[in-house]
Amino acid sequence: MKRWGLMLAVMITGLSLLVGCSKEQDSKVITMGVSPGPYDELFDAAIVPILEKEGYTIKHINFSALLEANIAMTENSVDAVVSQHAGFMKVFNEQRGTDLVAIQKIPTVPAGIFSNRHQSLTDVAENMTILIPQDASNAARAYGLLAKVGWISLKPGINLMQASKNDIAGNPYQLNIKEVDSSLIPRILDDADFAVIPGSIVWLGKLDPSNVLAQESLLDDLYLQVVIKGKDQESDWAKAIIKAYNSPEFKAYMKAHNQNNYWILPPALLE
16 A cells, blocks of 8 residues: 555555646747738747747647737737737727737838829829728728828827828828828729828738838837737746847847838837
C-alpha cells in the first residue's frame, strides 16, 4: 500500500509539473488577429523579432475584415489586433458591449487625397465628384480632411471623430461627395475627380503613397493602436508588446525604414 501511495504521489507530482509547464508555455504564445494592411506587416518585420528574443512565439489567424478579428478577440480566439484606431475600437465596444482596450499607439499611415485625373488640389472646380469611405469612422476622417484643405466647411464645435454629411456647413464648389465602400475606391478612382483614401486602403490598392495630394492631421483617436481584451492589460505578454514598440530597436527600425515619411509616429515614439 505504501508503495502504491508513493507511486500515486509521484504520478500526481509529474502531472502537476506537466500542467504547470503547459501553462507557462501557453503564456509565451501570442495569437494575433491579422487582416490585410501595412500594420501587421510592420508588426511582423519589426516587433516579432524583439518578442522572439524574449521567448515569445507569435501565431497568426487571418481574417478578411477587421470586424471579424475583433469578434474573434472577444471570443478568446485572438489575443491582440494591431490594425485599428481607438475610434473604431470605441464604436465596436459601444455597439457590442465589449471591453476591448488600446494599450499602445503605433506608427500610422494617415488618410490622404488622391486623384488619377488631377495633379494638384488647385484643380478643384465646381460639381466635381469626390469619393470618400462610407463607414462612419473613416467618413468622419474624410470630412475633416476636406475641411482642412478648404473644400468644405463644417459646423463649429463638432466632434471631428463623428463628423458626417449632416455637419457640412458650406460646400462652395458644390462638390458631389459620394460615400462608397473604401475597399472599392482604388478600383473606381478613374471615375472620380478626387478621393479620400485611408492608409490601409492605399496599401491594399497598391497605390503609390508619394502621389498623395494632402494628408489628414491625425487626431489622438486616429493613431493605430495595439488592441487587446481589458482582462489582459496586466499580462506579461501585453507588457512585452508595449515594451517592444518603445524599445530602441524599434525606433531604430522606423528611422531606417521611414525615409519618405510614409508613417506618422506617435509623439512617444519620437522621444
